Amino acid sequence: MKTVLAVLARFAVVSLGCVAAALPFGFARAEPASANPVLVIGGFDADRGILEDLRAELADRGYRAYSMVLPAAPAGSSGTEGIADSAAVVAGKVAEIRRTTGARRVDLVGHSMGGLAQRHYVKFLGGSDSVGTYLDFGTPNYGEPLGFLCAPLFPGCRDIAPASEFLQQLNTPPALPPGLPAYHLYSENEGPERLHLPGAVNTSVQQFCSGRHVTHRNEPQDAAFQDLIDSALRGGPLATDCPRQFFLSSR
Template sequence: MAMGLVCGQAATAGAGGLDRNPVLLIGGIYADQARLETLRVWLGERGYTAFSMVLLGNPSGTASISDSAQAVADKVADIRQRTGARRVDLVGHSMGGLAQRDYVKFLGGSDSVGTYLDYGTPEQGDDLSTVCSAVSPGCRDMVPGSEFLTRLNADPAVPPGLTAYHLFSESAGAEKNPLPGATNVSLQSFCPGRTVSHGQEPIDGAMQELIDSALRGAPLATSCP
């Protein structure tokens, strides 16, 4: 397994869990592992077999996104071997969404992925990445117009036939740019006036419910708790 990878333990599947793909949660740059764990446990309580990982680098996400994509590939292979599942659902936050998209586009991941979902992901990059681009390959990759993003966003942005979602908060910034080929939905289209910062997204109850409904293949829905 790739060095620098941090993995959560599998959550215990509840009723109906055997009918679902295992889920891999992927954190973003400088990921808050406690918040990622909160989402993993929440999904586990709802019958999912859920795993988590953060991106490569110290702090997490500072390595190149392509290197992190290979770490995603390694983790998916490990989950499939451990669970016997044919496919794994991916849920990437922020830069985690870029790494998982690189995996499904260029590392053969579309054959091993069921539902693809990213949330809070700046699909076209984020100008804020210029602040750390001098010292971090991951930041350089996320600068708008970078070689990495140009390659990643070349048509088609996601492989044809892949069930894909891009969820975002209108309270945040660059994540509002759509992902072509995906279902693009803002949290506030369900919960008008709700303020959810980028960092709060993994622990926001409405975002969690939208993720759950997408993974179940149901119409997107939330009670806006």
Template sequence: MGFVAPPVASAQGANPVLVVGGFDADPAKQESLRGWLEARGYAAYSMLLRGNPTGAAPIAESAQAIADEVAAIRVRTGAERVDLVGHSMGGLAQRQYVKFLDGAGQVGTYVDYGTPEFGEPLGFLCYAIHAGCRDLSPGSPFLQQLNADPAVPPGLPAYHLYTEDNPPERGHLPGATNASVQSFCPGRPLSHGDEPLDGALRELIDAALHGRPLATTCP
């Protein structure tokens, strides 16, 4: 289990939120996003993917870990549903959970950001070492199954947010609202690794979690 907020109900009637890290995630960046959401009134929790480095394990194992964490949060808070915010590979793991582990009935809103929905070529660099890298590589059996229609369970509010500066993220997630940071903040530089810290992306996540039209002040 990762960082956790106190077991209190979210403000403004919002669901608790689970922030999920990506491959080789920086825990401090994850905690920064979790803390920002908590300051906005959410009961916010954070977890990292399985393996060393994080995400090295098969993505299906991380999906089961997400299922276990969501169940624990629901018990802790009494909430019927938990919202998910997954970065990079974390988005693939949480999508495996909502699609194949009965997560759709336990999740209120699905948000992934910086997620290469159809694979990340860098996965080939560690293909022979880590199962997670094999799953992440374009064309993998894992991705073929995950992206088979429907890519997202029907009826689940879903968002794919990304930076245009990282091509693997640009592939749109069918069945989701897809938006880049630069479509709101033209010319804004944003690297993949800094996405959890970006103020504009955080505001887009907040809007998605509240079901509002996506908007940001581009701070």
């Protein structure tokens, strides 16, 4: 997202927040990008334009960045297939990226339901052996009540509904494989995604940019979220200079 307009929109106000793991802070984009390829995974009914904005931004910052949306059930949009089945598709995409790049590990950046699919992959499908950094953002790790609305129609909706069999299994301790570098980022303007993920560094964008309003849909294209994702992939510390918000139209 290095357009002239986006560059002009940035301003130099630095807001610092605190992270659950008490990491030090400081905006340090000068560090080299991770050597691992990065796979961005969209969520339920993912907006491909917004998803591409994040993938392109990471590519501009020096990453070998890829993106994917979750599979659709018949007559459904992306993410309507069962999340365990989606996790198997994530596994296949990671294997493809490793094969084509020669990389040993791939970093995962999953938005919303994409985070649930990638967590099933690292926890139950052997993904921890192939993943470098795990990051989800905007992910309702304990369920999204809106899933009940479409649960009669689609397996993915049934899986994301709170207390589903899928989520009970996924959240059986440990929530993440031990030793996996993991982050859970969220917006305080949203509900279920604010619940913390055990074993991860948990923080909201508002802990760095007080008063910032970011809807769930716009998280992948919010520049402060992009900064936090970038700094996490570089190994921390988490940091952002809280760029002015500028959202592109999509769809």
